[in-house]
Amino acid sequence: SPSELTVPSECLIAGADGGSSLLVIDTLLMTLCQRNSQWQLTLYQTSKQTQRFCSVTLPTVSAAVDGISDSGLRSSSVICLGGIQGHCCLEPILFKLLFGWMPLFAKSPVILCGLSDGRLCFLPLKPPPLQIQVLHSLEQRVAFVGACVLGESGVGYANCLVAVGERGKVVLIKTDKACPEEGGGVRLGVTELCVSGPVLCCCVDKNRLYYSIGSDLLDMNLSKGLSLGAGKERDKEAFCEVSDAIQSPVSLNVCRVIALASGHAEGKVQLLGLSVRGQLQTISLAVRGEDADVSKPQHIIFDFLLCSCRASALKTLIQAKNQTLKHLNQVLNICFLLMEDENEKHFIMKEKPIRCHARTHWTRLLQTDSLNLSCVLVNSSPYILERGWTLSVTVSPLSHSPTAGGKSPATHFTFPFSRLSSGETLDVSLPLSSAEDASFPMTVSCSLIFSASGLLSDEDAVSFSRLQGSCTSLHLNTLTVDWLHTLQVINASQKTGSSPSISSTGSVQGFINSRRQRFSAAVEQGEKQETYSARVRLWSELLKDTVVFTSSDLDSTGEKSVCVCLIDWLLCGNSGGVTAGLKDDKTSCKSALVHARAPNGATIKLTAKETTELLNVTEVQVESSSIAAVCGIHQAVLSRIQVHTFVFVLINE
The missing domain is CATH 2.130.10 (Methylamine Dehydrogenase; Chain H)
Structure with a gap:
């Protein structure tokens, strides 16, 4: 009017x-x-x-x-x-x-x-x-x-x-x-x-x-x-x-x-x-x-000029509304796609078209080692993640002691992004823990959060300030970072007692320091330092028939290569959507005996060998002076084997 x-x-x-x-x-x-x-x-x-x-x-x-x-x-x-x-x-x-x-x-x-x-x-x-x-x-x-x-x-x-x-x-x-x-x-x-x-x-x-x-x-x-x-x-x-x-x-x-x-x-x-x-x-x-x-x-x-200006403004407004409706249509399609996958009950877990995978790697800054996680968001859906979407990553220990106030020691990270087309990936990096200050295994929960204000332009967002807190969260997947993902290999040799193959200067220095500490403690106590170990025995024929090993990995004898491939799979394989940073370290793939450093500073000895006492069995053994490290590595090995439904015999020492 x-x-x-x-x-x-x-x-x-x-x-x-x-x-x-x-x-x-x-x-x-x-x-x-x-x-x-x-x-x-x-x-x-x-x-x-x-x-x-x-x-x-x-x-x-x-x-x-x-x-x-x-x-x-x-x-x-x-x-x-x-x-x-x-x-x-x-x-x-x-x-x-x-x-x-x-x-x-x-x-x-x-x-x-x-x-x-x-x-x-x-x-x-x-x-x-x-x-x-x-x-x-x-x-x-x-x-x-x-x-x-x-x-x-x-x-x-x-x-x-x-x-x-x-x-x-x-x-x-x-x-x-x-x-x-x-x-x-x-x-x-x-x-x-x-x-x-x-x-x-x-x-x-x-x-x-x-x-x-x-x-x-x-x-x-x-x-x-x-x-x-x-x-x-x-x-x-x-x-x-x-x-x-x-x-x-x-x-x-x-x-x-x-x-x-x-x-x-x-x-x-x-x-x-x-x-x-x-x-x-x-x-x-x-x-x-x-x-x-x-x-x-x-x-x-x-008022021809006035009407012309109003017509132009109306055309711009209609185009903006159409773009908003197109954006909203993409959002609803993505929501239905992810919610449909959550509601489907299958015996075999189905991967979502939008999901995350990760890779661990150690870095050293100011004489301090820290474990980082590179999280990759993959968009395999036919839709476009446009403005308004945020990748949310929550990192929390799988088990932890109660804290003051009963709060969970979870850490939340958010990474807003403007556009992720079909077939593209988004790579973000976040810290997991520093050396000797870690509680593994850890769960990494990945979600997509959409803010309703993302549908509005910058000018409209001021007018509709009440939409700033209106968000929708869609769970993607949960990753697990265990002790095997956190190991720093410091020696990998083909034979027990052979000369160590150096993988990094920092790792060598850590290995020398740990050996010096163990030797000094043994001299002061006048006795040999106690060592803890755990073993897992697997039927070798089952290992050869799994997707983990192929015929090209086995040599003419077939015995030694099964052990090497098993160690390589444990250290470098994709477990729980996470791979370790050792993937590019080729020395870790050529030995059935590996010395590594755990997040708590303890030295780990991981070996694989075949025995013929009763059956043709491949045995994986973990040794360390730290009982926490032995239990953590042992639990990680069992978790990966159970995922692939192997028949195994467990012997703890």
């Missing part, structure tokens, strides 16, 4: 609570208001100092006549002035028949009011008005009151009063010749016609009625309806012809007009309209004769 302006109190001329219409004539201000159960017409004099000098009232016929009209807009009354040049200047005989002799002799203007309850009322200004009188009732909200020229009339005078109701009733009041039975002479003739509604606004120009129904602006010739009439003396066929003519007005192809006025400019009829969005429109029409049936508007001109 058009904007409403608030008038400051210092500029206020007159206050009108419940004001519906106003009219200014020279120094006279008239307001029509509805207060409680009555209509009040108030007159103000504005020549020197505004003051109210007259007020008359009229009771309403319904307790709820104001409010929203049938057209969906707030209803209002209409007010106009008759008997003054430039306004509804009626012929004297019509003026006298309508309002009486007194206003005619006093040359008094008459106020015409069309109320929302359907009554058409009038009030003479001279002598001082006393009471509003009812002239006619349309039985529907009055949308327009005016005058037109039908047939011959004096110069400057209108010979017909027109009132239009919101539902389409048109009332024409004109002088007519009385029947001989009534004594002849002149009388008032009232003709009621009907047009399609709802009527939002109207104006007249000579014999043409222009009215808006919201979806279109229509032009109707009133002369035809009045000439055929709808009186009792007309036959039925003539009345039907009137109805058909009135129901077929001419369309001007202008919509959303809520206020209308007419005028003339250089031989053309020029209409001035106000659109529902507050734009002024000028519609120029060629002047037509009485017999013209087709109305052809020349042009519709209204």
Whole structure:
């Protein structure tokens, strides 16, 4: 709707609570208001100092006549002035028949009011008005009151009063010749016609009625309806012809007009309209004769540049909304895809099309070793992860001691990203623990989090700040980092007791330091340091038939290569979605005997050999002076074997 302006109190001329219409004539201000159960017409004099000098009232016929009209807009009354040049200047005989002799002799203007309850009322200004009188009732909200020229009339005078109701009733009041039975002479003739509604606004120009129904602006010739009439003396066929003519007005192809006025400019009829969005429109029409049936508007001109800018802005807005809907569609497809995989119950676990895998690696900074995890998000789905998505990684020990306050020692990491297309990967790195400060095994839970604010632009996100905390979390998968993933290989030889093969300077230094500490402790205690061990025995034929080993890995004897491949699989294989950083260290893949350093600093000896005591069995043995390291490696070996459903015999020492 058009904007409403608030008038400051210092500029206020007159206050009108419940004001519906106003009219200014020279120094006279008239307001029509509805207060409680009555209509009040108030007159103000504005020549020197505004003051109210007259007020008359009229009771309403319904307790709820104001409010929203049938057209969906707030209803209002209409007010106009008759008997003054430039306004509804009626012929004297019509003026006298309508309002009486007194206003005619006093040359008094008459106020015409069309109320929302359907009554058409009038009030003479001279002598001082006393009471509003009812002239006619349309039985529907009055949308327009005016005058037109039908047939011959004096110069400057209108010979017909027109009132239009919101539902389409048109009332024409004109002088007519009385029947001989009534004594002849002149009388008032009232003709009621009907047009399609709802009527939002109207104006007249000579014999043409222009009215808006919201979806279109229509032009109707009133002369035809009045000439055929709808009186009792007309036959039925003539009345039907009137109805058909009135129901077929001419369309001007202008919509959303809520206020209308007419005028003339250089031989053309020029209409001035106000659109529902507050734009002024000028519609120029060629002047037509009485017999013209087709109305052809020349042009519709209204703020072309402004409309062009608004059209461009609207196009941009539509494109933005379409992009948002496309983005939302991608989000819903991803949600359904991941939730469907979670709900499916299969005997064999199915990999999700969007998942994570990881790789451990040790780094040394400021004389401190730390274990890091490279987590890779893989998008194998046909959809695109766009703005608003965040990769969430939660790292927590599988078992831990209670902390103060009962809080879990879990660590949360979030990695926002802008776009991840189908087939692409996202690689992030995060710290797991520092040396001698670790609790393994650890679980790494990976999730995707979508924020609803990701659907909005930066400008809209400010307006919808309440969406900032609205998020959806989708679990992807859980990875496990065990003791085997954390080992630092410091020696790998083909034969027990052979010269060590150096893998890194830092690892060698750690191995020497651990050996020195063990030797010093043994000397001080005067006894040999205690060693813990654990063994796992596996049937060799099962190992050869698994997917872990292939025929190209085995040599002609087949015995030694099975052990080497088993150690390589334990240290470098993908277990639980995690691979160790030893994958690129080729020395770790050529020996069945490996010396390594555990996260707690203890030295580990990991061997694999075949025995033929009862069956052809491959034995994996773990030895260390740290019972925690032996238990951790032993548990990691068992977990990987159980995943591949091997039949094994367990012997602990």
